[in-house]
Amino acid sequence: MNCPFCANPDSRVLDSRPSDEGSVIRRRRECSKCKRRFTTYERAQVEPLMVLKRGGRKETFDPNKLLRGLTLAAMKRPIDPQELQEFAYGFEDSVKEMEITSEEIGLRAMAFLKRDPVAYIRFASVYREFDGLERFIEEVRRLDKQIVAKVLGEDLEDEFDLEDEAKLGTV
Numbered sequence: 216m217n218c219p220f221c222a223n224p225d226s227r228v229l230d231s232r233p234s235d236e237g238s239v240i241r242r243r244r245e246c247s248k249c250k251r252r253f254t255t256y257e258r259a260q261v262e263p264l265m266v267l268k269r270g271g272r273k274e275t276f277d278p279n280k281l282l283r284g285l286t287l288a289a290m291k292r293p294i295d296p297q298e299l300q301e302f303a304y305g306f307e308d309s310v311k312e313m314e315i316t317s318e319e320i321g322l323r324a325m326a327f328l329k330r331d332p333v334a335y336i337r338f339a340s341v342y343r344e345f346d347g348l349e350r351f352i353e354e355v356r357r358l359d360k361q362i363v364a365k366v367l368g369e370d371l372e373d374e375f376d377l378e379d380e381a382k383l384g385t386v
């Protein structure tokens with residue numbers, strides 16, 4: 216698996232142990248390039264979770280893709296990367312159905328990120344670009360206006376263009 220921070224394909228395994236009663240192998244790794252540490256989880260897969268995309272296309276759920284979106288959103292924010300990994304790799308187990316819409320995945324990820332408004336809004340922005348989901352803008356609009364204004368003023372000036380701000384309806 217590529218490093219979630221710099222996408223370098225090489226990593227060193229520091230520690231390897233079973234978790235979740237042995238059905239999952241947890242490996243602590245260190246990226247050979249940026250030296251940051253991350254964890255991978257390997258499991259035997261029975262029935263893969265299918266993601267229903269807009270337009271009716273289906274694909275197998277990819278926790279790495281979800282983790283990339285989360286990592287981007289949480290960059291330089293006080294969120295432990297380990298927590299993001301646990302959310303992304305535990306996601307499949309948290310879904311009882313065989314199929315989930317990409318919109319639902321995004322909404323659950325946003326609920327998870329809600330404690331950090333910057334990461335929350337960034338994810339909405341990133342995810343919308345990935346999937347063209349206008350609903351995320353509606354979701355963001357429901358955020359407390361003061362939080363959004365504060366966040367836009369501080370951290371997101373260079374990440375939101377005027378069109379986005381107009382869509383958010385907060386300024």
Ligand SMILES: [Zn+2]
Binds near residue numbers: 219220221222247
């Ligand atoms: Zn790296």
